[in-house]
Amino acid sequence: MVQAFSEALYLGVDGGGSRCRVRLQDAQGRPLGEGSGGPANIRLGLDVAWDSLMTATQAALAQAGLGQDALGRITAGLGLAGIVTADDTVRVMERATVFGSVAVASDSHTACLGAFAGEDGGIQIIGTGSSGYAIIGGKGHSVGGWGFPLSEKASAAALGRDAIRAALEASDGLAPRTALTDAVMARFGSAAAIVDWSETARPTDYGTFSPLAFDHAALGDPVAVELVQRIAGDCGRFVRHLVAMGAPKVCLAGGVAPHILPWLPQGVTQCLATPRGDALAGALLLARQVASRGDVDA
Amino acid sequence: MVQAFSEALYLGVDGGGSRCRVRLQDAQGRPLGEGSGGPANIRLGLDVAWDSLMTATQAALAQAGLGQDALGRITAGLGLAGIVTADDTVRVMERATVFGSVAVASDSHTACLGAFAGEDGGIQIIGTGSSGYAIIGGKGHSVGGWGFPLSEKASAAALGRDAIRAALEASDGLAPRTALTDAVMARFGSAAAIVDWSETARPTDYGTFSPLAFDHAALGDPVAVELVQRIAGDCGRFVRHLVAMGAPKVCLAGGVAPHILPWLPQGVTQCLATPRGDALAGALLLARQVASRGDVDA
Numbered sequence: 001m002v003q004a005f006s007e008a009l010y011l012g013v014d015g016g017g018s019r020c021r022v023r024l025q026d027a028q029g030r031p032l033g034e035g036s037g038g039p040a041n042i043r044l045g046l047d048v049a050w051d052s053l054m055t056a057t058q059a060a061l062a063q064a065g066l067g068q069d070a071l072g073r074i075t076a077g078l079g080l081a082g083i084v085t086a087d088d089t090v091r092v093m094e095r096a097t098v099f100g101s102v103a104v105a106s107d108s109h110t111a112c113l114g115a116f117a118g119e120d121g122g123i124q125i126i127g128t129g130s131s132g133y134a135i136i137g138g139k140g141h142s143v144g145g146w147g148f149p150l151s152e153k154a155s156a157a158a159l160g161r162d163a164i165r166a167a168l169e170a171s172d173g174l175a176p177r178t179a180l181t182d183a184v185m186a187r188f189g190s191a192a193a194i195v196d197w198s199e200t201a202r203p204t205d206y207g208t209f210s211p212l213a214f215d216h217a218a219l220g221d222p223v224a225v226e227l228v229q230r231i232a233g234d235c236g237r238f239v240r241h242l243v244a245m246g247a248p249k250v251c252l253a254g255g256v257a258p259h260i261l262p263w264l265p266q267g268v269t270q271c272l273a274t275p276r277g278d279a280l281a282g283a284l285l286l287a288r289q290v291a292s293r294g295d296v297d298a
Numbered sequence: 299m300v301q302a303f304s305e306a307l308y309l310g311v312d313g314g315g316s317r318c319r320v321r322l323q324d325a326q327g328r329p330l331g332e333g334s335g336g337p338a339n340i341r342l343g344l345d346v347a348w349d350s351l352m353t354a355t356q357a358a359l360a361q362a363g364l365g366q367d368a369l370g371r372i373t374a375g376l377g378l379a380g381i382v383t384a385d386d387t388v389r390v391m392e393r394a395t396v397f398g399s400v401a402v403a404s405d406s407h408t409a410c411l412g413a414f415a416g417e418d419g420g421i422q423i424i425g426t427g428s429s430g431y432a433i434i435g436g437k438g439h440s441v442g443g444w445g446f447p448l449s450e451k452a453s454a455a456a457l458g459r460d461a462i463r464a465a466l467e468a469s470d471g472l473a474p475r476t477a478l479t480d481a482v483m484a485r486f487g488s489a490a491a492i493v494d495w496s497e498t499a500r501p502t503d504y505g506t507f508s509p510l511a512f513d514h515a516a517l518g519d520p521v522a523v524e525l526v527q528r529i530a531g532d533c534g535r536f537v538r539h540l541v542a543m544g545a546p547k548v549c550l551a552g553g554v555a556p557h558i559l560p561w562l563p564q565g566v567t568q569c570l571a572t573p574r575g576d577a578l579a580g581a582l583l584l585a586r587q588v589a590s591r592g593d594v595d596a
Contacts, residue, residue, distance in 0.1 A: 043497070085490045143470045146489065149447050150463055150496050165448055172441045174539055191444065192383045198448050199341070241472055 009073045010291070011060070011099070012283030013053060015040025015080040016107060017128075018204075020052040023280040024060040024074075032066075035059025042092065043082035050095055053078070076102045077287030079110025079279055103290035107279060108133035109140045114282025115251040115275035118289075122247030123275075124238050127254030128207045130155040132238045136246040143241060148203040154234035156256050160209030162227045164194060170223075180216040180224040184209060214259045231256075232263035239264075239271050249273035307371045308589070309358070309397070310581030311351060313338025313378040314405060315426075318350040321578040322358040322372075330364070333357025340390065341380035348393055351376070374400045375584030377408025377577055401588035405577060406431035407438045412580025413549040413573035416587075420545030421573075422536050425552030426505045428453040430536050434544040441539060446501040452532040454554045458507030460525045462492060468521075478514040478522040482507060512557045529554075530561035537562075537569050547571035 008027040013020065020040035024032040037055030039048065061070060076099040083089060083106040096102040112123040112133045122134035129152055131145025144151045152158040167184035169175035171191045187209075188194045197205075216224035239250045250271050252261070261269075277285075306325040311318065318338035322330040335353030337346065359368055374397040381387060381404040394400040410421040410431045420432035427450055429443025442449045450456040465482035467473035469489045485507075486492045495503075514522035537548045548569050550558070559567075575583075 084493060143472065144466075146466050146493050147496055149459060150492065151466055161447060168442075168444050168449055172539075173543070174441065174535070190383075194448065195382055195444055198445060237472070241470075245471070 007073055008075065008291070009066075009070060010284055010287045011057065011074045011076040012110070012280045012285075012287060013040075013056070013076060013078045013080070014107060014110060014279040014283055015042075015049060015053060015078065017041040017044075017081050020049070020056045021280060022053070022056040022060050023284060024064055025284055029284075033060035033063030035061075035063065041081035042088060046091060046095060049080060049082075053080075071098050072100050074099045075287045075291045077110065077283040077285070077290065078102060078104045079107040079283045079286065080104070081107045083107075101290060103286045105140070105286055106133070106142065108142060108145065109135070110282035110286055111253055111279040112140070112251075112282065113285045114277040114279050115253070115273075116249075117276045117281075118285050120246070120248055121273065122239075122242030122245070122250040124154075124235065124242065124250055124252055125254040126154055126156075126235055126252060126256040126260060128156050128204050130158075130235075130238070130254075132242050134242045134245050134247040134250075141245060143245075144238065148206075152203065154231045154238060154260075155203075156207035156210035157203035158206075159213050159227060159231050159256075160206035162230070163209045163213045163224070164198075164206070166223050166227065168194060176223065178216070178221050178223045179219070180213060180221045183212055183216065187212075210256065211259075217263070228260075228263050232260050233265055235260055236265040236268040239268050243271050251275045305371055306373065306589070307364075307368060308582055308585045309355065309372045309374040310408070310578045310583075310585060311338075311354070311374060311376045311378070312405060312408060312577040312581055313340075313347060313351060313376065315339040315342075315379050318347070318354045319578060320351070320354040320358050321582060322362055323582055327582075331358035331361030333359075333361065339379035340386060344389060344393060347378060347380075351378075352396075369396050370398045372397045373585045373589045375408065375581040375586075375588065376400060376402045377405040377581045377584065378402070379405045381405075399588060401584045403438070403584055404431070404440065406440060406443065407433070408580035408584055409551055409577040410438070410549075410580065411583045412575040412577050413551070413571075414547075415574045415579075416583050418544070418546055419571065420537075420540030420543070420548040422452075422533065422540065422548055422550055423552040424452055424454075424533055424550060424554040424558060426454050426502050428456075428533075428536070428552075430540050432540045432543050432545040432548075439543060441543075442536065446504075450501065452529045452536060452554075452558075453501075454505035454508035455501035456504075457511050457525060457529050457554075458504035460528070461507045461511045461522070462496075462504070464521050464525065466492060474521065476514075476519050476521045477517070478511060478519045481510055481514065485510075508554060509557075515561070526558075526561050530558050531563055533558055534563040534566040537566050541569050549573045 010025045012023045020037045035056040037052035040052040042049045089104045092104045124132045132143035134141045167181040170177040170181035217228040308323045310321045318335040333354040335350035338350040340347045387402045390402045422430045430441035432439045465479040468475040468479040515526040540548050
């Protein structure tokens with residue numbers, strides 16, 4: 001019995017749109033290895049996501065000095081971007097039979113679990129896109145995250161797009177020219193170049209203009225200030241909504257989060273908490289929940 | 299001399315994003331034939347646009363009882379969607395050597411020429427997308443029309459997208475549910491179905507939700523009224539800008555134009571005029587301008 005218990009392994013998986021990270025632990029929670037792979041958003045196709053996940057897992061096993069035979073001893077907690085429907089969960093579960101047992105949730109769920117160490121709370125992700133999530137009474141609730149261009153508010157993609165829009169309106173004489181709109185236009189060279197670029201531009205491409213907007217807002221550029229205030233206002237609205245739903249506190253996450261803090265509307269900061277753990281810690285918690293309970297509310 | 303003059307032919311071409319229409323006239327302006335073909339927006343590729351244009355032209359020649367040998371007698375005025383840069387004009391000119399002589403302009407320019415019978419004026423196109431154009435002192439000035447999602451304000455695509463956004467926010471509890479948001483959600487069945495749909499949705503797909511918004515706005519639905527007022531406000535802003543640039547009057551064009559009229563902000567209606575001719579009439583004017591002057595400001 002003791003021998004069997006000591007052989008149990010736990011794998012936490014944080015599968016995002018640009019890369020997949022995993023962390024392997026023994027039964028006592030000691031770290032054995034980490035690994036990473038390519039994108040694991042299942043909207044890119046389950047094959048793509050699974051490839052990335054297995055690449056990362058093999059790296060973690062190798063670091064731990066373990067072979068393929070260890071896979072069957074693993075209880076895996078998978079937090080994957082793009083998990084929206086119950087059907088998505090089932091498809092991933094069916095693919096995951098290589099592991100001894102498995103729990104599947106969205107990456108928002110595992111990020112929220114990690115941030116509050118399994119207790120109730122909310123998380124508002126402000127990165128290239130935006131999405132909110134709350135665990136209330138142990139049960140998960142998703143808010144937003146419907147993708148660009150339908151629910152991109154409070155995101156780098158929205159801020160970058162709005163900065164480019166402002167540059168085009170300035171070039172048309174419809175809106176004022178400022179240092180920000182000049183800087184955007186200088187990156188492209190001409191309005192026509194923007195049109196060419198926009199034909200293939202992805203949300204991440206729009207997002208690359210968000211630092212320009214933050215930098216100019218810090219210097220008081222009126223257009224930049226207006227745009228940053230708008231996404232900060234949306235962020236504040238989302239945070240308050242998570243609290244109204246029942247989340248005691250909310251953690252901000254994502255690359256834009258640190259930059260948006262000084263711009264948040266009054267009263268929002270009091271709703272915020274510092275995360276206690278990362279998304280991998282949350283994914284490991286998810287794995288331990290399934291090991292102890294045999295099910296999970298995600 | 300008289301014989302040669304009577305043999306001159308004029309072809310007007312209105313090449314849009316969904317189809318290409320042409321009209322053939324003799325030197326006295328008598329209609330000889332019309333024809334239509336597929337999309338002729340040069341952003342779809344010049345080969346595609348040219349195919350559509352030649353299909354339409356062949357149909358018009360056949361209707362006029364003329365053969366291929368008539369092509370060299372034609373002075374063609376081409377108004378094509380997607381003409382943005384001087385380089386675009388040159389590429390089309392190089393392709394158009396099949397005609398005796400040719401003038402190339404954007405479809406906005408020919409629509410504006412047609413609407414004001416060659417006199418100064420502005421045109422604001424409110425269809426799937428939106429764009430403004432003014433001819434002032436005989437010279438053309440383009441405003442907006444940079445494509446979705448960068449300058450889609452005051453368009454069917456924007457209105458439809460905003461209606462879907464409102465439905466998603468209502469389903470998240472972030473915004474009120476109304477008859478409009480329920481109707482949008484009923485079309486899809488679920489928020490997850492919207493995410494699937496949005497992965498391939500084009501501006502025209504978003505635009506199909508704009509009638510739903512207008513219908514509900516007419517019934518006083520508060521969300522629909524807000525969305526329609528927003529695009530009507532943007533439309534009003536664009537119209538006033540064209541007037542401020544020097545256009546004596548502005549014509550509205552495009553499928554959304556008739557629906558937006560009752561919602562325009564106060565004072566905008568006084569800036570509007572009824573078009574005197576269509577885009578084909580404008581393209582024929584362009585052809586006659588090049589025939590008489592040998593050049594054109596477009």
